[in-house]
Amino acid sequence: MLRLAPGAKAWQRLYLLKPSVLPRALGGQALHLWSRLLSEQGPAETGGQGQPRGPGLPTRLLITALLGAGLGGAWLAMRAEKEQWRQQRRTEALRQAAVGQGDFSLLDHHGRARGKADFQGQWVLMYFGFTHCPDICPDELEKLVQVVQQLDTEPSLPPVQPVFITVDPERDDVTAMARYVRDFHPRLLGLTGSPEQVAQASRSYRVYYQVGPKDEDQDYIVDHSIAIYLLNPDGLFTDYYGRSSSAEQISDSVRQHMAAFHSVLP
Amino acid sequence: MAAPSMKERLACWEARDEYWKCLDENADDASRCKKIRSSFEASCPQLWIKYFDKRRDYLKFKEQFEAGQFQPSKTTAKS
Numbered sequence: 478m479l480r481l482a483p484g485a486k487a488w489q490r491l492y493l494l495k496p497s498v499l500p501r502a503l504g505g506q507a508l509h510l511w512s513r514l515l516s517e518q519g520p521a522e523t524g525g526q527g528q529p530r531g532p533g534l535p536t537r538l539l540i541t542a543l544l545g546a547g548l549g550g551a552w553l554a555m556r557a558e559k560e561q562w563r564q565q566r567r568t569e570a571l572r573q574a575a576v577g578q579g580d581f582s583l584l585d586h587h588g589r590a591r592g593k594a595d596f597q598g599q600w601v602l603m604y605f606g607f608t609h610c611p612d613i614c615p616d617e618l619e620k621l622v623q624v625v626q627q628l629d630t631e632p633s634l635p636p637v638q639p640v641f642i643t644v645d646p647e648r649d650d651v652t653a654m655a656r657y658v659r660d661f662h663p664r665l666l667g668l669t670g671s672p673e674q675v676a677q678a679s680r681s682y683r684v685y686y687q688v689g690p691k692d693e694d695q696d697y698i699v700d701h702s703i704a705i706y707l708l709n710p711d712g713l714f715t716d717y718y719g720r721s722s723s724a725e726q727i728s729d730s731v732r733q734h735m736a737a738f739h740s741v742l743p
Numbered sequence: 744m745a746a747p748s749m750k751e752r753l754a755c756w757e758a759r760d761e762y763w764k765c766l767d768e769n770a771d772d773a774s775r776c777k778k779i780r781s782s783f784e785a786s787c788p789q790l791w792i793k794y795f796d797k798r799r800d801y802l803k804f805k806e807q808f809e810a811g812q813f814q815p816s817k818t819t820a821k822s
Contacts, residue, residue, distance in 0.1 A: 608746035611791045612798070615752060653746065660749035696744065696790040 571741040575711040581678035583642065586654040586667035593712050597742075600637045600735065601708040602727075605684045607645035607699045608657040613720070621705055622662040623724035624731065634735060635710075642668045644686035644701045646675040682706060682714075707731060711742050747788065758786035759795050766799070 532540070580593045602621050606614030618641060625639050639662055643649035646669055649657075654667030669675065679686060686701035705727065707716040715734050718727045747755065762783040765776035773780065784792055807813045 609788075610746075611794045612756070615749075648744075648746070656748070657746060692790050692793070694744065694789060696788060698790060698794060 568741045575713050579681045579714055582674055583668040583670040583678060584651055586651055586658055588651045597712055598710045600635060601640055602637055603640045603706040605642045605644050607643050608649050608653055618661050620724050624727045627728045639665045641665055642678055645699045646672045709738055711740055755787035758783040
């Protein structure tokens with residue numbers, strides 16, 4: 478009992494406060510309207526026909542309509558809030574992905590350390606391959622460069638950074654990468670690293686690669702998945718293009734992604 | 744061993760295309776394309792030659808398959 482006493486007192490105080498607080502609250506005005514409607518209409522009806530006490534039909538309709546509108550409004554507000562909450566969660570998830578997803582730690586063909594964060598704010602077209610590649614890699618890189626050149630001719634578009642990542646770290650050191658990329662495009666950036674770093678980067682982009690058998694010259698071919706990846710300026714994986722996509726198709730797709738882009742980063 | 748440069752690569756591809764053209768024109772009779780074959784071999788790394796030989800087989804197969812002309816061998820059909 479003793480312990481309950483302060484609680485009981487508090488309740489009492491709250492009760493005392495109530496009348497003065499309520500009218501100031503948002504619902505206060507509505508409540509006033511309610512009570513006024515009820516008190517004005519009530520006595521008039523009972524005096525007239527001796528019908529059951531209560532508000533008349535127009536009033537009841539009005540009340541129902543108001544109540545309905547209130548409920549509908551509340552539902553709409555809740556839906557909007559839920560949608561907003563969903564959007565916020567999505568943006569948050571995208572932000573986390575923008576930083577964490579597809580990160581790598583490699584060396585460019587000048588020997589500088591490069592991670593995904595270095596490309597933030599840039600559209601990136603990325604291709605995995607190896608410099609001893611007989612035909613497919615040079616073809617795909619040539620296509621990638623064509624896309625970059627096509628987009629470069631449109632001054633309204635932001636420049637695209639072409640990137641070539643090796644899947645053959647054993648042979649493709651910084652020097653080999655430098656010699657290889659200069660034949661394709663002045664902006665093409667070659668990335669290499671230790672076998673572990675390359676494996677990590679490839680895993681991030683779900684790129685498969687497998688070193689083939691070595692011949693008498695210790696030469697070998699690396700079998701690997703073929704895809705050009707598009708990263709948006711937030712660093713988010715946005716699209717990919719296989720061998721069957723033409724340079725024109727890729728350019729069109731990149732243009733569309735550029736037009737639709739909204740950064741999720743703060 | 745350094746990878747072929749772009750110039751070397753283009754020379755190799757050109758020699759390859761010459762050789763493939765010769766094979767096409769001679770119903771894949773390699774004995775009639777020996778001279779072109781040796782120039783092809785001189786223009787490309789050895790491993791690329793092997794790769795391109797297999798690649799041609801594959802491309803031929805693909806062509807036949809897509810044209811609906813490919814007949815599985817009897818042993819394959821039975822299994």
